[in-house]
Amino acid sequence: xxxxxxxxxxxxxxxxxxxxxxxxxxxxxxxxxxxxxxxxxxxxxxxxxxxxxxxxxxxxxxxxxxxxxxxxxxxxxxxxxxxxxxxxxxxxxxxxxxxxxxxxxxxxxxxxxxxxxxxxxxxxxxxxxxxxxxxxxxxxxxxxxxxxxxxxxxxxxxxxxxxxxxxxxxxxxxxxxxxxxxxxxxxxxxxxxxxxxxxxxxxxxxxxxxxxxxxxxxxxxxxxxxxxxxxxxxxxxxxxxxxxxxxxxxxxxxxxxxxxxxxxxxxxxxxxxxxxxxxxxxxxxxxxxxxxxxxxxxxxxxxxxxxxxxxxxxxxxxxxxxxxxxxxxxxxxxxxxxxxxxxxxxxxxxxxxxxxxxxxxxxxxxxxxxx
Numbered sequence: 001x002x003x004x005x006x007x008x009x010x011x012x013x014x015x016x017x018x019x020x021x022x023x024x025x026x027x028x029x030x031x032x033x034x035x036x037x038x039x040x041x042x043x044x045x046x047x048x049x050x051x052x053x054x055x056x057x058x059x060x061x062x063x064x065x066x067x068x069x070x071x072x073x074x075x076x077x078x079x080x081x082x083x084x085x086x087x088x089x090x091x092x093x094x095x096x097x098x099x100x101x102x103x104x105x106x107x108x109x110x111x112x113x114x115x116x117x118x119x120x121x122x123x124x125x126x127x128x129x130x131x132x133x134x135x136x137x138x139x140x141x142x143x144x145x146x147x148x149x150x151x152x153x154x155x156x157x158x159x160x161x162x163x164x165x166x167x168x169x170x171x172x173x174x175x176x177x178x179x180x181x182x183x184x185x186x187x188x189x190x191x192x193x194x195x196x197x198x199x200x201x202x203x204x205x206x207x208x209x210x211x212x213x214x215x216x217x218x219x220x221x222x223x224x225x226x227x228x229x230x231x232x233x234x235x236x237x238x239x240x241x242x243x244x245x246x247x248x249x250x251x252x253x254x255x256x257x258x259x260x261x262x263x264x265x266x267x268x269x270x271x272x273x274x275x276x277x278x279x280x281x282x283x284x285x286x287x288x289x290x291x292x293x294x295x296x297x298x299x300x301x302x303x304x305x306x307x308x309x310x311x312x313x314x315x316x317x318x319x320x321x322x323x324x325x326x327x328x329x330x331x332x333x334x335x336x337x338x339x340x341x342x343x344x345x346x347x348x349x350x351x352x353x354x355x356x357x358x359x360x361x362x363x364x365x366x367x368x369x370x371x
Contacts, residue, residue: 031348103149117153159273198261204232207270219315281335
């Protein structure tokens with residue numbers, strides 16, 4: 001058991017309500033509570049739903065900001081107030097450490113307490129993988145701000161070794177870089193399986209590679225359900241003609257369909273971690289995954305892999321599993337066993353040790369607002 005401070009150490013953690021960072025932050029903050037940390041969430045970008053507001057306020061304190069997210073704006077000038085706003089909240093709330101979930105938020109940040117930056121994904125690495133090009137000239141400011149954020153941080157964390165290596169390819173050497181795997185609170189339990197193939201993603205995002213999977217549905221043998229939006233906030237649209245597209249579903253409905261599916265597929269070109277695969281593995285579904293570095297790192301020997309550019313490769317892997325119940329069950333069991341490496345307790349423990357190492361030479365801030 002880790003030693004705890006006489007009072008909880010207070011962390012400022014930036015969040016957003018539109019992506020996986022919200023789930024990451026809520027689960028992590030809940031896991032950090034028994035380890036002696038309390039969290040002040042600072043939400044940037046679109047406002048959270050009522051359910052999200054309630055969830056965050058049960059775990060910590062939630063402050064809603066007016067500043068945008070870097071990947072939702074067209075130019076750097078829209079972000080000019082972010083660093084000032086983060087610094088203001090950190091000083092006003094008397095936090096001991098700042099945990100930023102976008103590297104750009106650390107660029108030029110002037111604060112006396114340690115700063116941790118977590119790079120969950122970014123536009124620059126997305127372009128490198130999905131388009132095979134540098135980020136367009138009009139978005140070079142994203143590269144610059146992320147680079148400045150990495151340089152400013154006292155520690156940089158990424159969710160897989162593969163994403164860390166990709167980030168070094170795109171940004172060059174990154175000092176104080178470590179890896180802490182993501183996690184999920186989805187319980188490890190199997191339910192009676194249905195002869196169905198399931199996939200979930202933001203299909204309008206080219207990186208999720210939905211077009212290849214939709215084509216593979218023609219030869220998969222079983223019904224292939226695809227859950228998730230096919231239209232994006234910037235007008236992106238992916239027509240899905242062959243799979244059974246269910247659209248954007250609630251998390252609970254998505255998880256129900258996923259747990260029931262005998263086979264779960266993720267065809268993604270770009271995954272810094274890949275939460276869908278982990279959630280599916282908790283339910284002992286057999287996995288068919290794109291043969292990309294992240295998935296090989298995390299799921300080698302516990303899944304079937306297919307060339308992400310080849311619909312026939314996905315169809316063949318799926319059909320093999322539909323025709324071989326022993327292999328299907330064996331891979332489902334292996335995936336579930338592997339999934340137990342990625343628990344919220346393990347993640348929170350690793351983050352706690354990182355925090356403690358950074359705080360060891362920094363006196364706890366004494367000025368705190370009364371409860």
